[in-house]
Amino acid sequence: MxxxxxxxxxxxxxxxxxxxxxxxxxxxxxxxxxxxxxxxxxxxxxxxxxxxxxxxxxxxxxxxxxxxxxxxxxxxxxxxxxxxxxxxxxxxxxxxxxxxxxxxxxxxxxxxxxxxxxxxxxxxxxxxxxxxxxxxxxxxxxxxxxxxxxxxxxxxxxxxxxxxxxxxxxxxxxxxxxxxxxxxxxxxxxFLITESPSHQITKAIAWLKQHFAQTLQVEELAAYVHMSQSTFRQHFRAITGTSPLQFQKQLRLQEARQLMLNQNVDAGTASSFVGYESPSQFNREYRRLFGAPPRKDVKQLRQAGVMR
Structure with missing residues (x-):
């Protein structure tokens, strides 16, 4: 265009x-x-x-x-x-x-x-x-x-x-x-009203940011913010544009990318730190999100002079 x-x-x-x-x-x-x-x-x-x-x-x-x-x-x-x-x-x-x-x-x-x-x-x-x-x-x-x-x-x-x-x-x-x-x-x-759905989803997101490496049980997270599973999923998608599991995945991959870029951590160490048990799954999902495997993506970021 x-x-x-x-x-x-x-x-x-x-x-x-x-x-x-x-x-x-x-x-x-x-x-x-x-x-x-x-x-x-x-x-x-x-x-x-x-x-x-x-x-x-x-x-x-x-x-x-x-x-x-x-x-x-x-x-x-x-x-x-x-x-x-x-x-x-x-x-x-x-x-x-x-x-x-x-x-x-x-x-x-x-x-x-x-x-x-x-x-x-x-x-x-x-x-x-x-x-x-x-x-x-x-x-x-x-x-x-x-x-x-x-x-x-x-x-x-x-x-x-x-x-x-x-x-x-x-x-x-x-x-x-x-x-x-x-x-x-x-x-x-x-988003400041304690009883509003927006505030409850904000609380759930704050929990996910603190515990992104843990295995996510959606029903437990829904209970944590005092919502039924169906209501929680509905409001979560309406606010974030994605599901809780996809949201957690993006948090994990973003964190792994920053670790490799800022601390020179290798892909295997980064994937383990953010909660992946399978390096091959990490590489596959990383490439799907960022368009390149971890090592190549980080190299391209450094060459482009991305702020760290």
Whole structure:
């Protein structure tokens, strides 16, 4: 499919100002961790290949360019001036679709703390939510100018190390308050209601992340979150786009990939650590998910300069 690019006069709009601010810091391709906890900046001059990764609770923002994220069978696209809110940890396939040398992809990711969200929501006069409703774990929406301004101020703080420790938490709280009061507020709050299906599935996912190497008994996990098996499976698939067993498999393979990439662990050791008893099954499922056997895949990642 042919891509169409638009050249932007970045300084003429709030989103252009945010893009310029990011580009001042991210002057070449890469992923930039900042001194502000939870904030990272991203730049690419060319579209990227689809990559399997885990999205955590946070806000992704595109200041320039475009991106696609696949969750199960759902394909989400977002571009300049859009944000993507993720409310639970999910394995996804992500790639940048619009980027070029003159107009590189520019974006940021801000992870969020559940306790801060709960505290902010408790202090706001927000409308009640339906306790039996199920929210989508990933949603794309357009940013308004006030939110873009808050994000720009947060990025600018990276160049003020003396002020950042005091001011960054205040701006991050402002961003959370604006999210709660805006069109994405109900989605964010739904995962905090103890009795909601969304919160119960979030609890199940947290358990899976802690115990991914253990043999999974779906009936026991359903009981752990006080759901029947059928209801648990239904809500789990509705929220994550996959079954509990497939979700666990992706967690295992992602963890094994990171072990091999970051700690130079061989495939046999990695497969055993994440819970596989059969190396051949591990190799087969790894190749099916990532498109290449473990050794070749890790070699390709290193050659491509993937951030570790």
């Amino acid at each position: 042919q891509q169409h690019y638009v050249a932007y006069n970045n300084g003429s709009s709030p989103i252009g100002t945010l893009a310029n601010t990011i580009e001042t810091i991210a002057q070449s391709d890469g992923d930039y961790a900042t001194a502000i906890p939870g904030l990272s900046l991203h730049r690419r001059r060319t579209p990227t290949e689809p990559v399997h990764c885990i999205y955590t609770m946070g806000l992704g923002v595109v200041a320039q360019g475009g991106k696609q994220v696949m969750l199960g069978d759902a394909l989400l696209e977002y571009g300049r001036g859009d944000c993507m809110l993720t409310t639970i940890d999910l394995p996804v396939i992500s790639h940048i679709t619009q980027a070029r040398i003159k107009d590189p992809f520019l974006g940021l990711m801000l992870t969020m703390d559940v306790r801060t969200i709960v505290q902010a929501a408790s202090e706001m006069d927000l409308p009640p939510l339906q306790r039996n409703s199920t929210s989508q774990p990933i949603t794309v929406a357009a940013l308004d100018d006030l939110m873009i301004d808050a994000l720009t101020r947060l990025v600018r703080l990276t160049s003020e190390p003396l002020l950042a420790p005091k001011l960054a938490p205040l701006i991050k709280e402002e961003i959370i308050v604006r999210l709660l009061a805006g069109p994405l507020g109900s989605q964010l709050r739904n």
